Amino acid sequence: MRPHSSGGFCGISNSQKGSPVPALRGLLFCPSPTLLCSPGGRQSKYSVNAFEVFDTETRSWTKFPSMPCKRAFSSFVTLDDRLYSLGGLRQGRLYRQPKFLRTMDVFDMEQGGWLKMERSFFLKKRRADFVAGSLSGRVIVAGGLGNQPTVLETAEAFHPGKNKWEVLPAMPTPRCACSSIVVKNCLLAVGGVNQGLSDAVEALCVSDS
Known part of the structure; x- marks a missing residue:
């Protein structure tokens, strides 16, 4: 695999491709440079609790112990060798009405x-599809959807x-479905949805106290 001299994306040959994800569920995140995690999410219309991890060095998937709770639209944060699974939406099968969660696993x-x-460790607010990150040794959550008729702030x-x-x-701008990134001890919430698409870019900075 070689990058183009002018930069940009490059192709991957068949010999470089790894094994496919065991179950496509629409949620992937990277807790480290060599690991790609796929926890929870949805298959068809149903929430699932599968937890699988792809190792970029061995190019293989490993099944980990399933999440305690089936849910989709959760957020995940890594901090001090721990993975925090936060909030989300439980739906499908026994749950005819979707249920927003404040669970933390x-x-x-x-x-x-x-x-x-x-x-007592659960989130104060039920929420799904929200911004999350780690700042100053703390797990941060903001915005999203909940039991309220409007987007959470x-x-x-x-x-x-x-x-x-x-x-x-x-x-300042309540939103769900944001992109987020931590830069210089600040959690940036980028874009998202509030009635319509939002172009807001806002930062939350937390002190070390």
């Missing part, structure tokens, strides 16, 4: 299993050392 990457979490942070959530300043 934690996968310990060293132990290779899901930790048992008390309900609230933001909150989980402090693992204190085992509790704290309220953060609300998003």
